[in-house]
Amino acid sequence: MRYDSTHKQQTRTRVLEAAARAIRLSGPDRVGVAGVMAEAGLTHGGFYAHFASKDDLVAAAIAHMFEQVRARLQRETEGRGAAEGLAAYVDFYLSRRHRDARDVGCPVAALASDLPRLSDAARAIYADGVSGLAVALGAKLEALGREDAGTLGRSVVAELVGALALARAEPDARRSDAILAASRRHLKRRLGLEMRS
Numbered sequence: 270m271r272y273d274s275t276h277k278q279q280t281r282t283r284v285l286e287a288a289a290r291a292i293r294l295s296g297p298d299r300v301g302v303a304g305v306m307a308e309a310g311l312t313h314g315g316f317y318a319h320f321a322s323k324d325d326l327v328a329a330a331i332a333h334m335f336e337q338v339r340a341r342l343q344r345e346t347e348g349r350g351a352a353e354g355l356a357a358y359v360d361f362y363l364s365r366r367h368r369d370a371r372d373v374g375c376p377v378a379a380l381a382s383d384l385p386r387l388s389d390a391a392r393a394i395y396a397d398g399v400s401g402l403a404v405a406l407g408a409k410l411e412a413l414g415r416e417d418a419g420t421l422g423r424s425v426v427a428e429l430v431g432a433l434a435l436a437r438a439e440p441d442a443r444r445s446d447a448i449l450a451a452s453r454r455h456l457k458r459r460l461g462l463e464m465r466s
Contacts, residue, residue, distance in 0.1 A: 281319045283309040288330035289337075290372040293379040297327045297387060328391040334376035335398030342405055351412035356462040358406075362429045363453045365446060368436050377402070377426065378433045402426055413461070421460075428456055 287308035291300045302323055303313045320326040345361050346354030361367060367374050377399055384392055407422025415421055432452035439445040457463050 277318070280309075280311065280315075282333075284311065284316075284319055284326070285330050285333040288326055289334050289376075292327065292330055293334070293374065293376065294372050296383050297380070297391075298383070300327070302326065324388040324391065328388060328394050331376060331380070331391055331394045331398065335394070335401065337373070338375060338377075338398065338402055339405070342402070346409065351409045352462055355406070355409045355413070355460065356457055358409075359429070359453055359456055359460075359462065363432055363436075363449045363456070365449065368433060368445065368449060371437070375430070375433065378430045378437070381430065381434070399426060410460070425456070425460070428452070432456075 284305060288300065288305045291305055291308065300323075302316050305326070306313050306316055316326075320329065341361070342358055345358040349357060362375065371379065376395070380387075380395060384395055387395070403422040403426045404419075405422075406425050407418040410421050410425075411418035429452075432448060436445045436448040436452075439448060454463075
């Protein structure tokens with residue numbers, strides 16, 4: 270049976286979704302092609318119709334994760350002014366829901382420690398994704414009149430990722446919640462967003 274290009278793209282997207290979840294949960298080194306294909310409801314034999322290698326799959330999955338980051342930022346900020354949208358994104362990013370959603374959460378926090386062991390292609394895609402997030406946040410800051418918007422955008426990414434990583438590492442739920450709450454409060458104060466969410 271022959272399938273059209275739409276079917277092939279849909280199948281590839283299913284594989285990328287499964288790979289992205291597995292990579293976030295277990296790390297790229299512990300993800301196997303057979304397991305990803307089974308999770309996507311496909312046989313291992315179909316893998317090479319979409320990817321040249323496991324490294325190719327990992328790089329494509331990272332790119333897919335950053336597409337999801339862009340979509341989330343768009344959803345959180347759409348129809349809102351720059352300050353309100355930025356405050357909403359901070360609230361989402363440093364939320365209990367995001368902390369606990371390791372299988373679908375931000376790849377920056379999930380993959381930072383794995384990067385040195387990944388292929389050059391995967392590392393370049395990750396770096397581009399981080400840069401894209403910083404630029405998008407910087408654009409919101411620039412709309413607020415911040416002259417240091419570019420530098421501040423990168424700093425905001427670092428603060429969001431660091432706070433999320435620390436909250437995920439904390440085994441005590443109350444202390445983890447406190448990390449998120451304090452980080453939200455201080456970051457929004459630093460950006461002048463205290464009353465925006």
